[in-house]
Amino acid sequence: MRFETIAIHAGERPDEMFGAVSVPIYQTSTFVFEDVGKTRGYDYSRTANPTRKVLEDTIAALEGGKAGFAFATGMAAEATVIHLLKCGDHVISGDDVYGGTYRLFQDVMPDFGLEFTFLRMDSRQTIEAAIKPNTRMLWLETPSNPLLNIVDVEMVVDIAKKHNLMTVIDNTFATPYFLRPIEYGVDLVVHSTTKYLNGHCDVVGGAVVTTTEELTERVQFLLNAMGTCASPFDCWLVLRGIETLPVRMKQHAENATSVANYLSGHPAVKRVFYPGLDSHPGHEIAKRQMKGFGGVVSFELKEGTGAVSSFLKRIKVFSLAESLGGVASLAEHPATMSHASMPKEHREKAGITEELIRLSVGLENIDDLIDDLRRAL
Numbered sequence: 569m570r571f572e573t574i575a576i577h578a579g580e581r582p583d584e585m586f587g588a589v590s591v592p593i594y595q596t597s598t599f600v601f602e603d604v605g606k607t608r609g610y611d612y613s614r615t616a617n618p619t620r621k622v623l624e625d626t627i628a629a630l631e632g633g634k635a636g637f638a639f640a641t642g643m644a645a646e647a648t649v650i651h652l653l654k655c656g657d658h659v660i661s662g663d664d665v666y667g668g669t670y671r672l673f674q675d676v677m678p679d680f681g682l683e684f685t686f687l688r689m690d691s692r693q694t695i696e697a698a699i700k701p702n703t704r705m706l707w708l709e710t711p712s713n714p715l716l717n718i719v720d721v722e723m724v725v726d727i728a729k730k731h732n733l734m735t736v737i738d739n740t741f742a743t744p745y746f747l748r749p750i751e752y753g754v755d756l757v758v759h760s761t762t763k764y765l766n767g768h769c770d771v772v773g774g775a776v777v778t779t780t781e782e783l784t785e786r787v788q789f790l791l792n793a794m795g796t797c798a799s800p801f802d803c804w805l806v807l808r809g810i811e812t813l814p815v816r817m818k819q820h821a822e823n824a825t826s827v828a829n830y831l832s833g834h835p836a837v838k839r840v841f842y843p844g845l846d847s848h849p850g851h852e853i854a855k856r857q858m859k860g861f862g863g864v865v866s867f868e869l870k871e872g873t874g875a876v877s878s879f880l881k882r883i884k885v886f887s888l889a890e891s892l893g894g895v896a897s898l899a900e901h902p903a904t905m906s907h908a909s910m911p912k913e914h915r916e917k918a919g920i921t922e923e924l925i926r927l928s929v930g931l932e933n934i935d936d937l938i939d940d941l942r943r944a945l
């Protein structure tokens with residue numbers, strides 16, 4: 569089956585008990601055993617839950633992976649995946665990853681003996697030079713948050729295979745509709761389902777997709793041991809969101825392209841970051857590896873921070889809020905909001921300036937979105 573059909577029909581649907589077309593919400597902590605040592609496939613909802621299972625199967629099918637796992641948040645998914653490593657292991661990560669990812673890697677995991685190197689993943693030479701005898705994992709995010717830098721997934725996988733390293737990609741921004749990393753040989757895909765997969769700003773959630781039996785067993789073990797799984801109701805919401813993922817992504821990308829083009833021609837705007845623009849340094853790679861450029865557009869205003877705050881005060885259709893990927897358009901200031909947990913010097917090195925604004929372009933009428941930006945600018 570093709571992507572749009574998988575998004576609506578993957579997993580066990582309709583349900584076997586009564587044929588409900590909408591996946592039932594199995595809001596239960598525990599399941600009756602048929603006999604001592606004999607279950608009907610489920611015993612306790614931390615370990616596995618039927619509603620969660622449909623979501624997990626759906627995400628795995630959309631990514632083309634072996635198995636899927638649903639987590640309470642994107643960070644719960646990431647925290648679980650990083651536990652695949654052991655004390656003394658070294659990870660090479662993109663330098664402009666999601667702020668919470670950076671915080672987990674910089675401020676939490678080193679206390680447990682993991683080592684991290686952050687770098688711009690745009691050259692084979694830089695990445696290879698950072699590999700040490702204890703390097704185990706390459707962690708990438710493309711398009712990155714908030715600068716929409718593009719990582720050449722094929723190149724990173726090639727390096728990883730040569731050095732026997734595990735690759736993990738955060739596919740939150742592109743979603744499997746626009747980028748299918750497993751086709752390039754990536755080992756693990758992580759998601760914040762909070763964003764496009766759910767798409768309605770009404771749930772926080774995460775997911776992991778595996779590619780081998782060994783990784784599947786280990787992630788299932790860790791999810792159960794650490795208790796990082798998602799609730800049945802949250803899984804149901806994400807499932808409902810995923811059914812419209814293809815149509816939403818198409819429209820997000822169309823609206824974002826119009827917004828990027830509009831901003832590029834505005835005299836108050838210094839620079840626009842959108843992988844769909846010819847001027848974007850990663851445009852050629854993005855065109856090659858992605859089916860579309862996504863719904864996030866970042867831009868820098870010409871003047872200082874005063875201009876940023878008056879712009880953010882004036883917008884009306886865009887709401888001033890963190891997060892992204894929902895039907896409603898949002899605007900935020902990475903330096904004081906999503907990336908405040910990143911130290912100033914690291915932010916500056918990564919190119920996240922005080923003048924940078926990130927837009928999550930939603931599904932409102934494009935003329936209303938452009939009018940709103942025009943007024944605010």
Ligand SMILES: *Cc1c(COP(=O)(O)O)cnc(C)c1O
Nearest residue numbers: 641642643666740760762772773
């Ligand atoms: C939001 C986000 C996360 C974290 O997900 P939560 O659901 O907020 O825990 C991780 N990676 C990216 C790219 C994100 O945008």
